[in-house]
Amino acid sequence: MAEFDVVIIGAGPGGYVAAIRAAQLGLTVACVEREAALGGTCVRIGCIPSKALLESSERYLEARDHLADHGVKVGSVEFDLAAMHARKDAVVKANTDGVAYLFKKHKIERVHGTGRLAGAGEVVVETAEGERRLRAKHVVLATGSRVADLRGVEVDADRIGTSTEALAWDEVPEHLVVIGAGVIGLELGSVWGRLGAKVSVLEYLDRILPGMDAEIAKEARKVFKKQGMDIRTGVRVTGASVKGEKVTLSLEGADDVVADRVLVATGRKPNSEGLGLDEAGVQVDGQGRVVVDERFATSAEGVYAIGDLIHGPMLAHKAEEDGVALAEMLATGHGHVDYGLVASVVYTDPEIASVGRSEEELAAQGVPVRKGVFPFAANGRARAMARTEGKVKILAHGDTDRVLGVHVIGPRAGDLIAEAVAAMAFHASSEDVARVVHAHPTLAEVVKEAALAVDGRALHI
Numbered sequence: 001m002a003e004f005d006v007v008i009i010g011a012g013p014g015g016y017v018a019a020i021r022a023a024q025l026g027l028t029v030a031c032v033e034r035e036a037a038l039g040g041t042c043v044r045i046g047c048i049p050s051k052a053l054l055e056s057s058e059r060y061l062e063a064r065d066h067l068a069d070h071g072v073k074v075g076s077v078e079f080d081l082a083a084m085h086a087r088k089d090a091v092v093k094a095n096t097d098g099v100a101y102l103f104k105k106h107k108i109e110r111v112h113g114t115g116r117l118a119g120a121g122e123v124v125v126e127t128a129e130g131e132r133r134l135r136a137k138h139v140v141l142a143t144g145s146r147v148a149d150l151r152g153v154e155v156d157a158d159r160i161g162t163s164t165e166a167l168a169w170d171e172v173p174e175h176l177v178v179i180g181a182g183v184i185g186l187e188l189g190s191v192w193g194r195l196g197a198k199v200s201v202l203e204y205l206d207r208i209l210p211g212m213d214a215e216i217a218k219e220a221r222k223v224f225k226k227q228g229m230d231i232r233t234g235v236r237v238t239g240a241s242v243k244g245e246k247v248t249l250s251l252e253g254a255d256d257v258v259a260d261r262v263l264v265a266t267g268r269k270p271n272s273e274g275l276g277l278d279e280a281g282v283q284v285d286g287q288g289r290v291v292v293d294e295r296f297a298t299s300a301e302g303v304y305a306i307g308d309l310i311h312g313p314m315l316a317h318k319a320e321e322d323g324v325a326l327a328e329m330l331a332t333g334h335g336h337v338d339y340g341l342v343a344s345v346v347y348t349d350p351e352i353a354s355v356g357r358s359e360e361e362l363a364a365q366g367v368p369v370r371k372g373v374f375p376f377a378a379n380g381r382a383r384a385m386a387r388t389e390g391k392v393k394i395l396a397h398g399d400t401d402r403v404l405g406v407h408v409i410g411p412r413a414g415d416l417i418a419e420a421v422a423a424m425a426f427h428a429s430s431e432d433v434a435r436v437v438h439a440h441p442t443l444a445e446v447v448k449e450a451a452l453a454v455d456g457r458a459l460h461i
């Protein structure tokens, strides 16, 4: 039986990054993955393909509707959906191949098959060639998550799909109904809306993007409405029936809605089944998440868990940081993730990004707050780009001025948030951010101006 310091089950951003870091630190590592390609949900059917389609559809719209404003004449503009998908597939392949290359480079043994725990320090893998057993000092569960079921709405992978299907539809639906106004619903709703679908979004709560700062989410809702998205909140879908090429959704207390395609985007759940957790004594909580302590240790000796499988936001960068911290703990005894600084980004147009606490959270906690807001409309670069929608909002402690939350809706918000994360990691005050020289003309000046605005001294408004 092959023996390793670490055997990891799952090669998503949690598992593959843990594998690389552990190997960098001199541990022998095997990584078990049931799919033929490495990279997990994020690389194969999540972050990467969705961003590829968002990019392509955004460029189409830019060429069709906005290039003329810059004096660029392109004539009539059309898109080729098959070519967009082919490009997306190539982007995904470059990334999955990239992970395979990194495994080779770091001498990580790749095991293709479905793994499960099989007693202390042992993993059994069902491979195409039969069963293979691996022994390890440490076993890491990094099996990620999958789409959560929605009662009454059965995914048939044709008319009713999840994000996986919605990333691959070969024709633009006439009427797409998205259930759930969260990240996936708004990102993929945007893609198909840009390509010509009528997009209706049905959300159970009375707001979109739960968890995000309410003021920013409200502004986002207005922007999506302007883009033609029909968002209905406070709506409960109770059932779905497919007849031919149409889906009829029944709603509680409201008329049925008929769609050509339905995207179920109401959240994800951890892949904690079929891993032999019960037999191994690994505790799972009521939501199917593997319970871990602050060192990622489960209730079974020598078994650890990271990423979407455990508590915390289901985000690729969070899974990666879990992986790095765990590998460092196993090799050196030390590792750390600051979960207060995991930024969230929605890659719509404009982008929406946030880090730290929202205004509502701070109010509920009774924290005194000073707030600075600055609009992109007053920024020279944003005007030059014709991208003046949105704003940056900085929340600082009322007494100490320490930055507690930064919330952005606007062009490149996902990139701009990195400055806020770095500032908060170094416990910056809004005064610190305001006094840093920001190059001109850049979108980042909006962050500086919002910091100045905390003290009522923004310069360009």
Ligand code: FAD
Pocket: 009, 010, 011, 012, 013, 014, 015, 016, 032, 033, 034, 035, 039, 040, 041, 042, 043, 045, 046, 047, 048, 050, 113, 114, 115, 116, 142, 143, 144, 145, 163, 164, 184, 271, 274, 275, 306, 307, 308, 309, 313, 314, 315, 316, 317, 318, 319, 347
């Ligand atoms: P996963 O990526 O789910 O990887 C787990 C791996 O384990 C999979 O490859 C799976 O095949 C494998 N596996 C499971 N069980 C077994 C087993 N028994 N044996 C062997 N292998 C097994 N996050 C962001 O931060 N930014 C984004 O822009 C973003 N966009 C997204 C878009 C979509 C459409 C979706 C669905 C998700 C998106 N996410 C995004 C979330 C992100 O994909 C996840 O948070 C991330 O992939 C979690 O990483 P992980 O390693 O924990 O799990």
Ligand code: NAD
Pocket: 150, 179, 180, 181, 182, 183, 184, 185, 187, 202, 203, 204, 205, 208, 209, 210, 235, 236, 237, 264, 265, 266, 267, 268, 313, 314, 315, 344, 345, 346, 347
């Ligand atoms: P989500 O939790 O972001 O949003 C789900 C939405 O569906 C919520 O607004 C929720 O209130 C609503 N909802 C739940 N049940 C409902 C019902 N019965 N009827 C109507 N609405 C209902 O989940 P998601 O969009 O499916 O994304 C799953 C995960 O993937 C998220 O945790 C997210 O972090 C991650 N993800 C991240 C990104 C990114 O970082 N850009 C992109 C895509 C996905």
